[in-house]
Amino acid sequence: MTRGTALVRRPGDRLAEGLVTHIERTDVDVARARRQHEAYRAALAGAGWRVREVDPADQCPDAVFVEDTVVVCDDLAVLTRPGAPERRPEVPGTEKAVREAGLEVVRIEAPGTLDGGDVLQIGTTVHVGRGGRTNDAGIAQLAAHLATRGRTVVPVPLRDVLHLKSAVTALPDGTLLALPDLLDTTVLRQPLRAVDEEAGCHVVPLGDDLVLMAASAPRTAALVSGLGFTPVVVDIDEYEKLEGCVTCLSVLIPHA
Numbered sequence: 001m002t003r004g005t006a007l008v009r010r011p012g013d014r015l016a017e018g019l020v021t022h023i024e025r026t027d028v029d030v031a032r033a034r035r036q037h038e039a040y041r042a043a044l045a046g047a048g049w050r051v052r053e054v055d056p057a058d059q060c061p062d063a064v065f066v067e068d069t070v071v072v073c074d075d076l077a078v079l080t081r082p083g084a085p086e087r088r089p090e091v092p093g094t095e096k097a098v099r100e101a102g103l104e105v106v107r108i109e110a111p112g113t114l115d116g117g118d119v120l121q122i123g124t125t126v127h128v129g130r131g132g133r134t135n136d137a138g139i140a141q142l143a144a145h146l147a148t149r150g151r152t153v154v155p156v157p158l159r160d161v162l163h164l165k166s167a168v169t170a171l172p173d174g175t176l177l178a179l180p181d182l183l184d185t186t187v188l189r190q191p192l193r194a195v196d197e198e199a200g201c202h203v204v205p206l207g208d209d210l211v212l213m214a215a216s217a218p219r220t221a222a223l224v225s226g227l228g229f230t231p232v233v234v235d236i237d238e239y240e241k242l243e244g245c246v247t248c249l250s251v252l253i254p255h256a
């Protein structure tokens with residue numbers, strides 16, 4: 001059984017030069033990061049996803065964080081215009097991959113900026129973080145594109161955090177796991193559970209009761225397990241040094 005296609009992009013040799021905005025830079029062990037990526041791909045495959053590699057963009061140190069380059073909604077791929085200009089050359093490779101997956105393609109245009117990490121889709125509601133990487137024009141363009149698929153966009157102001165999904169993501173039943181200090185939770189449209197580990201608010205529902213999580217959030221994994229879900233735990237600490245998390249290393253395209 002295949003749940004769909006998971007797009008990933010392998011880390012390049014320049015990974016350690018990736019952007020760091022809200023944390024202190026520490027050395028990245030690229031060889032270890034490659035092994036962690038291999039295990040991440042294996043976890044997706046083990047959960048029933050067909051893993052497809054986007055062409056490398058090795059001149060871009062952050063290209064491994066492929067989620068930021070596209071928002072997939074049903075059969076529509078919205079190519080982003082990343083808020084960090086040095087990440088924009090990552091987009092053409094993603095465009096090739098989503099076209100090959102048979103998706104309709106539209107794009108965020110200047111002056112709009114949008115990172116996929118700011119977009120949290122739950123049912124027909126799409127929360128979009130407004131902060132350092134995503135601006136009002138990007139949110140307005142995304143809202144117009146996703147309205148064609150019956151989605152409603154809810155902007156969420158962020159504080160001192162890279163992306164919306166650095167601060168909040170959702171379990172398979174729509175319950176939000178969040179670090180409430182990092183965003184304006186009053187605008188969120190789903191029930192919320194506060195967690196006390198930063199990586200605890202980064203989860204990726206993989207289908208059925210499976211929930212992809214980072215090894216750096218053991219207390220939240222126990223909480224998730226107690227709620228009746230099955231954590232699939234991967235160690236991605238080399239990516240966490242670059243403000244990456246489990247969400248940003250893939251783009252899931254159900255049924256593709």
Ligand SMILES: NC(=O)NCCC[C@H](N)C(=O)O
Binds near residue numbers: 065117
């Ligand atoms: N969606 C994500 O959480 N992306 C992480 C991107 C990390 C990268 N170092 C960046 O600053 O763009």
